Structure formats: C-alpha cells, structure tokens
Amino acid sequence: xxxxxxLALLLGYLSSLVASAAEPPNIVFIYADDMGYGDVQxxxxxxxxxxxxxxxxxxxxxMIFTDAHTTSSVCTPSxxxxxxxxxxxxxxxxxxxxxxxxxxxxxxxxxxxxxxxKDHGYHTALIGKWHxxxxxxxxxxxxxxxxxxxxxxxxxxxxxxKNGPTDVxxxxxxxxxxxxxxxxxxxxxxxxxxxxxxxxxKSSTAKGFDRADVLPEIGRKTAAYIHDKKDSEKPFFVYVPxxxxxxxxLPTEEWIGKSGLxxxxxxxxxxxxxxxxxxxxxxxxxxxxxTLVIVSSDxxxxxxxxxxxxxxxxxxxxxxxxxxxxxxxxGGHRVPFIARWPDAVEAGSICDQTxxxxxxxxxxxxxxxxxxxxDAGEDSVSFLPALKGETIETERAxxxxxxxxxxxxxxxxDYKLVLSRGSGGWTSPTESQAKKSPYPAQLYQLADDPGExxxxxxxxxxxxxxxxxxxxxxxxxxxxxxxxxxxxxxxTIELWKNGAPETTAKTAEKPxxxxxxxxxxxxxxxxxxxxxxxxxxxxxxxxxxxxxWDPEKDKRGLPGLEALADADIxxxxxxxxxxxxxxxxxxxxxxxSGKPVVGFRTSTHGFNYPKDHPQAKWNNDFGKDALGxxxxxxxxxxxxLELADGAKDHPIFTGIxxxxxxxxxxxxYLTKLEPGITPLLMGTxxxxxxxxxxxxxxxxxxxxxxxxxxxxxxxxxxxxxGKTFSTSLGHTGDFAVPESMRLMVNGVxxxxxxxxxxxxxxxxxxxxxxxxKKKQPAKAKPAAKPAPKPxxxxxxxxxxxxxxxxxxxxxxxxxxxxVERLQEDGTMEAILHAADPSKRxxxxxxxxxxxxxxxxxxxAKFGNHLGYISxxxxxxxxxxxFGMNEAFAGAEGLVNFEKDLRIYIDLIKGRHPGSxxxxxxxx
Numbered sequence: 018x019x020x021x022x023x024l025a026l027l028l029g030y031l032s033s034l035v036a037s038a039a040e041p042p043n044i045v046f047i048y049a050d051d052m053g054y055g056d057v058q059x060x061x062x063x064x065x066x067x068x069x070x071x072x073x074x075x076x077x078x079x080m081i082f083t084d085a086h087t088t089s090s091v092c093t094p095s096x097x098x099x100x101x102x103x104x105x106x107x108x109x110x111x112x113x114x115x116x117x118x119x120x121x122x123x124x125x126x127x128x129x130x131x132x133x134x135k136d137h138g139y140h141t142a143l144i145g146k147w148h149x150x151x152x153x154x155x156x157x158x159x160x161x162x163x164x165x166x167x168x169x170x171x172x173x174x175x176x177x178x179k180n181g182p183t184d185v186x187x188x189x190x191x192x193x194x195x196x197x198x199x200x201x202x203x204x205x206x207x208x209x210x211x212x213x214x215x216x217x218x219k220s221s222t223a224k225g226f227d228r229a230d231v232l233p234e235i236g237r238k239t240a241a242y243i244h245d246k247k248d249s250e251k252p253f254f255v256y257v258p259x260x261x262x263x264x265x266x267l268p269t270e271e272w273i274g275k276s277g278l279x280x281x282x283x284x285x286x287x288x289x290x291x292x293x294x295x296x297x298x299x300x301x302x303x304x305x306x307x308t309l310v311i312v313s314s315d316x317x318x319x320x321x322x323x324x325x326x327x328x329x330x331x332x333x334x335x336x337x338x339x340x341x342x343x344x345x346x347x348g349g350h351r352v353p354f355i356a357r358w359p360d361a362v363e364a365g366s367i368c369d370q371t372x373x374x375x376x377x378x379x380x381x382x383x384x385x386x387x388x389x390x391x392d393a394g395e396d397s398v399s400f401l402p403a404l405k406g407e408t409i410e411t412e413r414a415x416x417x418x419x420x421x422x423x424x425x426x427x428x429x430x431d432y433k434l435v436l437s438r439g440s441g442g443w444t445s446p447t448e449s450q451a452k453k454s455p456y457p458a459q460l461y462q463l464a465d466d467p468g469e470x471x472x473x474x475x476x477x478x479x480x481x482x483x484x485x486x487x488x489x490x491x492x493x494x495x496x497x498x499x500x501x502x503x504x505x506x507x508x509t510i511e512l513w514k515n516g517a518p519e520t521t522a523k524t525a526e527k528p529x530x531x532x533x534x535x536x537x538x539x540x541x542x543x544x545x546x547x548x549x550x551x552x553x554x555x556x557x558x559x560x561x562x563x564x565x566w567d568p569e570k571d572k573r574g575l576p577g578l579e580a581l582a583d584a585d586i587x588x589x590x591x592x593x594x595x596x597x598x599x600x601x602x603x604x605x606x607x608x609x610s611g612k613p614v615v616g617f618r619t620s621t622h623g624f625n626y627p628k629d630h631p632q633a634k635w636n637n638d639f640g641k642d643a644l645g646x647x648x649x650x651x652x653x654x655x656x657x658l659e660l661a662d663g664a665k666d667h668p669i670f671t672g673i674x675x676x677x678x679x680x681x682x683x684x685x686y687l688t689k690l691e692p693g694i695t696p697l698l699m700g701t702x703x704x705x706x707x708x709x710x711x712x713x714x715x716x717x718x719x720x721x722x723x724x725x726x727x728x729x730x731x732x733x734x735x736x737x738x739g740k741t742f743s744t745s746l747g748h749t750g751d752f753a754v755p756e757s758m759r760l761m762v763n764g765v766x767x768x769x770x771x772x773x774x775x776x777x778x779x780x781x782x783x784x785x786x787x788x789x790k791k792k793q794p795a796k797a798k799p800a801a802k803p804a805p806k807p808x809x810x811x812x813x814x815x816x817x818x819x820x821x822x823x824x825x826x827x828x829x830x831x832x833x834x835x836v837e838r839l840q841e842d843g844t845m846e847a848i849l850h851a852a853d854p855s856k857r858x859x860x861x862x863x864x865x866x867x868x869x870x871x872x873x874x875x876x877a878k879f880g881n882h883l884g885y886i887s888x889x890x891x892x893x894x895x896x897x898x899f900g901m902n903e904a905f906a907g908a909e910g911l912v913n914f915e916k917d918l919r920i921y922i923d924l925i926k927g928r929h930p931g932s933x934x935x936x937x938x939x940x
Contacts (some may be wrong), residue, residue: 041384042358043308044134044254045243045299046377047292048099049353050092050146050196050263053318055336056285057353066332067282071293072312072355079310079357080366080404086428087316087374088396090342090349090442091421092196093148095315095374096258097122100129100149100185102378102389102397104417107495107505112423114148117195118162118172121150121180128393130378131186134254137385142189142242143182145235145258147205148196151181165199166221172201174213183208187256191238197228198264229267231260236291240298247302254381257295261288264321278330281322296357309358309384309404313374317341317348320443339469339599343421343442345435346469350418361405368403371428373416376400395496395503412499414487422448424514427488433469434484435459436513439576446576448515455560455580457518460484470602475529475583488512527558528769531584533604535575535591537567539618539683540749540785545590547783548752552765555774560584569593578603584612586769590747592619595626601635608643611738613768616640617761618683618747622648622716637716642736644743646688650712650719652702656681658729658757661696669697669732669742669763672776673756681757683748687719687727698730698744698760730760732767742768752783827859831925832898832937833868864898869917892932895925900938 055061059073060081088098093114094105101123110122123129131141153161154176162170182190191206200221204211212223222228239257246253261284268275268283272290276282292312299308318324318334319342327334340346354372356362379397382389389397398411415429424441427434435441436458439451446454460474460481474481492510495503532549534541542563549559562577574596581587581603596604608614616623621640626633640647658679664670685702704710704721712719730744742764751757759780763773774780899918922934 040307041137041139041252042360043246043252043299043304044139044381044384045239045295045308045310046254046256047295047310047312048096048145048256048258049288049292049312049314050259050261051316051319051322051342052262052285052288052314052353053322053334053336053341053348054338054351054353055333056262056318057355060353061333061336064331064333064336066278066327066330067276067285069286069289071289071296072353075292075296075310075312075357076355076365078359078364079355080362080368082354082356082368082370082372082400082403084369084371085313085352085354085373086371086416086418087314087350087352088417089419089421090316090340090344092263092315093122094419096147096149098396099315099374099377100131100256101127102130102375102394103127104375104396104419104497106417106419106423106425106510107395107507109506111507111510113421115150115195116164117193117199117201118153118167119150119195120152120161123149123180123185125180125184127185128378128390129186130381131182131254131256133186133378133387133393134381134385135186135188137387138251139385140189140246140249140251140253141187142253142255143187143192143258144190144239144242144255145192146196146260147182147190147192147194147258151194152179153194154178167200169218170214170216172214172216174203174210178205178208178210181205181208189242192235192258193231193260196263197231197260197267202226202228228265229269232267232287232291233269235259236294239295243295243298243304244302247304258315259288259291261285261291262318262322264319266321278332279323279326281318282327282332306359309356309361311354311356313354314352316350317344317352319343337467340440340442340444343440344444345418345420345424345426345437345441346444347463347467348444349420349440349442356404358404363406366406370400370403370409371416372400372403372409373398380404391501392503394498395500396491396498398498413497414491415484415497417488417491417497422514423511424448425488425512427484427491428463429484429487431462431464432480432484433461433463434474434481434488435461435469436485436515438515441514445573450573451576452515453564454577455562456577457513457515459579468599470579470599471606472579472582475580485512527556528585528771529558529560529583530586530588530765530769531580532559532561532563532588533575533578533581533591534561534563534568535589535594535623536569536619538569538592539590539747541590541617541747542567543785544747544749544752544783545588547785548761551762551781551783555762555766555778555780556771557765557769568596574600576600581607586613586615586765588615588617588765589620589623590617591623593625594623595630596624598632601632608735608737608739613740613742613770614643614735615765615768616644616741616743618745619648620644621646621686621688621743621745641689641691643739644741645691645694645731645733645735646743647716649687649689649716650714650721651684651686652721652725653684653705654703656683656685656700656702656729658698658700661699661728664695664697667695667697667732668773669730669760669767671763671773672778672780673759673763676756679754679756681729681746681748681754682750683746685725685727685729686745687725688745690728690731691733694728694731694733696728696731698728699726700729700745701726730764732764740768740770749785752785755780755782758782826893827861828894828896829892829929830860830862830864830896830898831868832864832896861892869899892929894933894935895929896935896937897921897925898937 055065057072058065058069059076087095089095089105091114097105135141154173155171156173157171159171201214202221203223214220214223266280266284268287272283272287275286299305335341335348338347338351340348375396376398378394379399380401383399383401398413402409415427418426420441422441424437438454439446439448456472456474458474459472461469491497495505532545534545546561549561552559560580568575569592578600587607621644623639624635637647658681660675685700703724707723710721733741735741746757762780766773
C-alpha cells in the first residue's frame with residue numbers, strides 16, 4: 018500500500034470520526050420530584066443510608082455535578098426555569114406554585130428546550146408530571162377551577178386542551194397536569210384527556226386511575242418510547258418529570274419496608290428502580306454511547322418524608338447542607354445532577370463548577386450549534402464544556418435562588434447572600450420565628466461553611482453590598498447573561514420580602530456587645546434589655562438575643578446566635594441549656610476566636626446535657642474554661658459584699674465608693690477558681706444549716722459551714738485567650754444597687770478593651786418592676802361534689818395541745834394539692850409569716866402536687882428526699898397535708914387511707930424523731 022493510499026484511508030477514517038462526533042445525541046432528562054441531594058448514596062456516602070444502585074451506576078459511568086441548583090426550592094418555578102432558561106421570578110408567579118387546573122405559566126411565544134430541539138430535527142416527548150398550567154376546555158366558557166381540590170368542576174372532558182406541552186414544543190405528551198396531591202387525577206395524552214371525572218362536587222379521580230401506579234406507568238411509557246425510537250433517523254429528546262418521591266408517598270407493595278428506614282425511603286428506592294428501567298431501555302436499544310442521560314430533581318427533600326425520623330436513623334436527605342424543600346438554604350435547591358454520555362463524558366468524573374437548571378436550554382443550543390435569540394434563555398449558560406471536562410466560560414456573575422415564599426438569595430463563587438432572616442420556607446427558624454433576629458439578611462462562605470451556620474452579614478458588609486448590587490442588576494436588566502436588556506413580566510420585583518434594612522454596612526465604629534439571655538431564672542429576660550440600653554447610652558452597640566420563651570425549658574433554644582459572628586464582646590446570662598449543635602456552634606466558635614467574654618450569675622453552669630450526650634463536657638468545662646470556675650453549689654439567703662484584697666485600684670472600681678454595707682439579695686455561689694484569676698469582689702453568705710453540714714448535688718459533695726466567704730467577681734484570661742470578667746451578681750435586685758450596677762457596667766467595658774466610664778459619668782441603676790398579671794375573667798364555680806360522710810379516722814381529743822408554732826423554729830411541709838392550693842392566695846409559708854411577723858419562723862416545703870400517703874409521684878431519680886432532709890435538717894415540727902386527692906375515692910377509700918396514713922406517720926416519725934406532728938386533712 019503506497020503513501021497516497023494510506024493517507025487517503027486515514028483522512029477518510031478521521032472524516033468519519035468527525036462526522037460521527039458531530040451527530041447530536043439523544044437526550045433523556047429525568048426530573049425527580051422532591052429528591053434531596055443526600056438521598057443519592059454516591060453523593061452522600063457518610064450520611065446516607067439509602068441504596069440507589071441505578072443512580073450510582075449512572076454516576077460511575079458518567080459525571081457527578083456537586084454544585085447544581087434549581088432556581089427555586091419548589092416545583093412549578095423550577096420546571097419553568099428548566100424548560101425556558103429563564104428565572105421563574107421574572108413571571109407573575111412571585112411565590113408558591115400552580116394547581117392542577119391552573120392556567121399556563123409559559124407564554125405561547127417563548128422558546129423552550131423542546132421547541133428549540135424540535136426546530137433542529139429532534140422528536141420531542143414529555144412523559145410524566147407537567148405542573149406548568151394549561152388552558153383546559155370548559156363547558157360554560159367560565160374560569161378554570163381553583164385550588165388543590167376544587168369543590169365544583171366545569172371541565173369539558175372531551176374537549177381540546179390548549180397551551181399545554183404540545184403547544185410549547187413537545188410532539189408527544191403522556192402524563193398528568195400536576196402533582197398527585199392535587200386534582201385532577203386523570204391522564205392526558207397529547208391535548209386530550211384519557212377518560213373523564215364525574216362533576217358531582219365529590220369526585221377528583223377518573224375511572225381506572227390509580228395514583229400508586231402513576232410512577233411505574235411513567236417508567237413503562239418512557240421505556241416503550243425509547244425502544245420505539247431506536248431505529249429512527251431523528252434524534253429524540255424525552256423529558257421525564259417523575260411524580261416521586263413527592264407526596265402522596267405511595268411505594269407499591271413490593272417496595273414497602275425495603276429501606277428499613279421509613280415509607281419515604283422505600284419510595285425513593287422505587288424511584289431509583291424506575292430510573293434504572295429507563296437507563297436499561299437506553300442501553301437495551303443500543304443507544305447508550307450517543308445518548309445524554311441526565312438525572313436531577315426539582316428541589317430538595319420535603320419534610321413530608323419524615324426528615325427528623327430519617328436523621329435519627331442515620332440518613333440525612335440534605336447531606337451536609339442546611340434546610341430542605343421550600344427553603345432558601347442549600348438543602349432547598351442544591352440537587353443531585355448526574356450525566357452520562359459515553360461518547361463525550363469521562364466515566365467516573367466529577368464537576369465542582371456551579372450550574373443552574375436554567376442552563377439546559379443554552380447547553381442544548383450548543384449541542385445543535387444554534388444561537389439563542391435575545392429574548393430566549395436570558396439566564397442560561399451552556400454546561401457542555403463541563404461535560405467534556407473543560408471549564409465553563411461565562412460572563413454571568415452568579416446565580417439566583419428563590420424560596421417558596423419568594424425570598425431571594427444570590428450566589429457568586431463561594432459566597433451566598435440570603436435576603437431573609439430565617440429559612441424563607443418551612444425549616445425552623447421560619448420567617449415568622451426569626452422576625453426578631455438581629456440580622457436582616459445572611460451571608461455565608463460555602464467553601465468553609467457548607468452548613469450555613471456562620472452568618473457573616475455584619476462582618477463582611479462590603480461583600481454583602483456587592484452581591485446585593487449584582488442581584489439588583491440581574492433583576493433590572495431582565496437577564497443575567499450578556500445581551501440586550503429584556504423586560505420582566507411584572508413591573509416591580511420585590512427583593513426584600515421582610516422589608517429592606519436601612520443599610521447593610523456595619524454599625525459605626527462602636528464596639529458591638531451581643532447579650533445572650535439563656536434562661537428566665539433571675540429574670541434576665543427583663544433585666545438584660547434594660548442593661549443593654551444603658552450600655553448603648555454609654556457608647557456600645559448592642560444586640561440582645563432574647564427569645565420570647567425560656568430557652569432553658571424550650572427545645573427551640575436560642576435562635577439568633579448568629580449575631581456572635583459580628584460581636585466584639587459576648588455577655589452571657591445562661592443556665593442549664595441543651596442547645597442543638599448548630600446553635601452551640603455559634604458559641605463555641607466565638608470562644609475559640611479568643612474574643613472577650615462576660616458571664617453573669619448562672620452562666621458558670623450554662624449547660625446541662627445528659628451524661629451520655631456528645632456535648633456533656635460543656636456542663637462543667639464551659640464554666641471552667643470560659644469563665645474561670647465550674648458551678649459547685651449555692652448557699653441560702655442574701656450575700657454581703659466586700660472588696661477583695663488588692664483590688665481597690667482595679668479600673669473596674671472606677672467611680673465606686675465602697676460602702677460599709679454592700680448587700681446583694683442573691684445567694685452566694687461557691688467557686689473553684691482557675692489559676693491566674695484576679696479576685697475583685699468577695700461575698701459572705703450563710704448555708705442552710707446552723708451546723709457544719711455536707712450536701713451532695715450533681716456537681717459533687719460539698720463541705721459547708723454555717724457562714725462562708727467566696728469570690729463574687731473576678732477577671733481572667735480564659736483558655737482561648739479571651740479577656741474575661743465574671744460575676745455571680747445578676748439577681749434582679751443587684752441591678753438596683755448603684756455600686757453593683759456600676760461594677761457590672763465597668764466590667765463589660767474593661768473586658769471589651771474600652772475605657773471604663775469615668776468617675777463623674779452617671780450610670781443609672783435599673784428599677785425592675787414585676788410584670789402586671791392580666792386580669793382573668795371570673796369563672797363560674799363548679800358544681801359542688803356530694804361530700805362523703807364516713808366515720809372519722811381518729812377524732813382529735815378535746816384536750817389537744819395548741820401547736821408550738823408560736824415558738825418559731827423550722828417547720829417542714831409534706832403533702833399534695835391540698836397545701837399547694839394555698840398558692841392561689843399566697844404560699845402556706847407566707848401566710849404563716851404574715852400571721853405573726855415578730856417570730857423567726859423557718860419553713861421548708863416538700864409538698865408536691867399529686868402526692869398521696871400511699872403513692873408519691875416523684876420519679877426514681879428524684880432521690881430519697883425524706884432521708885436527705887432528715888440527715889441535713891433538724892426540724893421542730895412536721896405538717897402533713899394529705900387527704901385531698903384521696904377524698905375523690907369516696908367512703909370506700911377510707912380504709913386504705915387510714916392504713917397508708919399510719920404507715921406514713923410511722924415513717925415520718927422515724928425520720929424526724931422528737932418533732933411535733935400536725936395532720937391537716939379533709940378526710
């Protein structure tokens with residue numbers, strides 16, 4: 018063979034390769050409904066428990082996109098953008114979605130992926146869920162029904178549907194108008210209904226239509242379509258919007274229980290199986306090499322899937338990302354995106370470039386070598402280079418996200434600006450829950466913070482302003498890609514759904530103090546806002562994280578801790594919290610930054626996690642490492658304060674004249690101070706016993722003296738290098754004492770590294786008044802129960818001695834609701850004190866609602882309270898108030914009451930020998 022012949026053959030071979038490569042691929046786009054990024058095992062290997070063998074196989078044979086996004090976190094808007102290459106919020110649909118009978122959202126003259134490909138020689142098909150509206154024929158030419166399940170219908174089931182899929186570029190359509198949780202439940206083929214629905218105001222389902230069979234039917238119809246096109250000269254585009262795993266969650270019988278997690282997980286496994294059937298159809302038809310198969314989802318996992326239940330079992334539907342369907346956070350719109358095209362895509366490859374669902378139109382245009390007109394694909398950028406392992410070249414500055422409620426976010430590079438206070442959707446905190454957040458917006462650096470936990474909005478104002486300006490420009494231009502400006506479908510698009518803030522810039526050079534109210538013990542929810550006002554008057558900028566509820570008792574904890582990201586000093590008034598990791602993380606990150614900390618009163622015992630909880634270390638370590646001492650125990654009564662040795666010249670005492678008597682109404686806390694602490698103020702208080710005693714609590718066993726002195730205020734450099742001022746002052750009464758108020762204010766300024774207020778600067782004590790109780794409307798008196806007339810257990814003798822109550826001493830109460838009902842007008846102790854204020858009575862109430870002499874409802878972990886009291890306190894008398902609960906047993910209950918009471922009295926006598934015993938009972 019000579020050189021010329023060889024060269025001719027080689028050129029011919031190369032020419033055939035070029036021609037072959039130029040053939041446009043078939044395109045199969047499978048769009049799952051509510052599938053979370055973490056629901057695909059290969060995308061979420063560490064926190065995913067769902068086997069997805071077919072999607073995993075597709076990924077191994079193709080490319081994973083790790084940063085793919087829908088334009089909205091809910092269905093209709095995402096589908097609009099996918100097909101048109103245009104953001105959904107440019108239409109009249111500014112929030113939420115359409116219903117099953119809604120009118121069309123896509124304008125008749127707008128280019129779609131289907132119409133583009135059809136014009137370039139493709140056969141186009143849609144099999145599955147449409148959910149973009151259509152003009153259904155009516156029998157009265159009246160308006161279409163509205164809502165999820167309209168009560169009345171006027172549909173002409175034999176008429177022609179207009180402006181549906183076949184009018185916007187699809188040659189073939191078989192499917193349903195919307196989701197399976199909204200009517201009508203009827204198949205549509207082309208532009209005609211398959212069957213009809215009785216218009217009796219009760220029906221919404223066509224005869225023979227089974228919602229559980231729709232998903233398998235989509236799989237069967239798609240596989241049949243692909244096999245039918247295997248010998249066609251035309252390439253095909255089939256768009257397959259599935260109905261799963263969206264509600265109603267209806268796995269067929271063979272899939273129920275398969276996952277071992279819950280029904281949603283079973284449905285997700287069935288969804289993967291249907292996807293596998295479609296992939297197999299491509300392969301079996303011999304079309305694998307030049308068919309681009311893409312699997313994605315219209316938004317994140319829905320809460321209807323039981324996210325909390327799944328997470329308890331180790332499956333996280335949003336993987337490492339925050340939020341889920343409907344939310345503006347990543348879990349709402351970051352979705353699986355897997356592409357296989359053996360002729361062009363390297364098997365097992367990964368793309369970390371950011372893409373958006375609007376990009377399908379421009380990608381298809383590049384595939385067929387078409388140029389988009391100016392009024393099409395205004396927000397679309399081709400990701401074809403990424404499929405070939407190359408960099409996507411674009412002048413689009415970023416991408417826009419949108420939540421179900423219409424809240425906006427803007428993503429550029431690693432930064433994401435969120436124009437909402439909360440999730441903008443369904444995840445807590447929602448916008449109503451976050452309305453008191455100090456942040457009008459959120460800014461995250463996703464590379465370091467994929468879980469969107471560290472809000473940088475106030476610390477990076479320039480970045481926030483730049484992203485906001487770019488978002489505004491993309492909105493105003495009617496496009497985000499290069500080209501002539503276009504018009505949005507509405508005149509005004511409101512970016513700030515919660516109202517625009519006055520400025521996104523950081524507060525002028527004032528140091529920012531973030532005050533965290535983490536308990537209602539000692540009423541800091543009332544004192545701290547007033548304390549903040551005084552700090553503001555003296556020159557600090559403040560933010561008070563102060564929820565309406567008691568975070569110590571409410572599982573919602575402390576929303577708003579994101580403010581710590583911008584804090585120059587943190588002021589804590591916390592107690593026994595059990596914060597979720599996300600909220601705790603804001604505090605621990607602040608501490609680790611080495612910034613200054615102030616701790617008031619109960620903050621040394623700021624956390625109280627169960628012993629086996631991963632964060633239980635903070636129960637003691639927080640007080641020890643952050644403030645300088647763990648909590649030990651506190652004494653009884655008030656505290657007398659005095660200057661610590663050598664502390665007189667400390668700047669914190671500027672303007673304080675040390676009084677001879679410096680009282681604090683708060684009890685004295687005992688400390689175990691860390692090395693290097695500088696004591697400022699000492700306190701002397703009394704224990705509950707007039708003799709040396711031993712007390713045990715969850716923090717240890719403590720040797721107590723009748724009178725003890727310990728440190729009340731101190732300074733320190735904590736474990737992380739943070740300048741620290743701590744004090745057990747913080748009782749509501751402390752803020753009214755001028756010296757104590759000034760000490761606390763000065764301590765804040767000192768810790769913040771600011772000059773403390775000068776001696777001639779007035780610092781106003783706080784006068785905290787008790788909140789007024791709302792008057793309750795008078796209640797009708799309940800009908801009196803017939804009083805039983807039993808024989809008395811034991812009649813008191815006429816010569817009974819008067820009680821020794823007039824001698825003072827210690828009285829202990831036991832009993833049930835009978836004694837506690839006295840709280841309607843004042844506690845038993847208060848009533849007795851008021852009867853004779855000249856006596857030095859002491860009372861300890863062990864009464865407990867619900868107790869009976871033969872049954873005490875305290876849980877086992879409450880401990881042996883009788884033995885504990887008898888070993889610690891020598892009392893003068895015991896008052897036992899029983900019989901109220903037992904009275905409801907009637908006359909028949911007297912026998913058991915007498916038996917149990919005698920046993921109980923003997924028990925009490927053994928616990929308190931030599932005491933006087935008084936029985937008060939209605940029995």
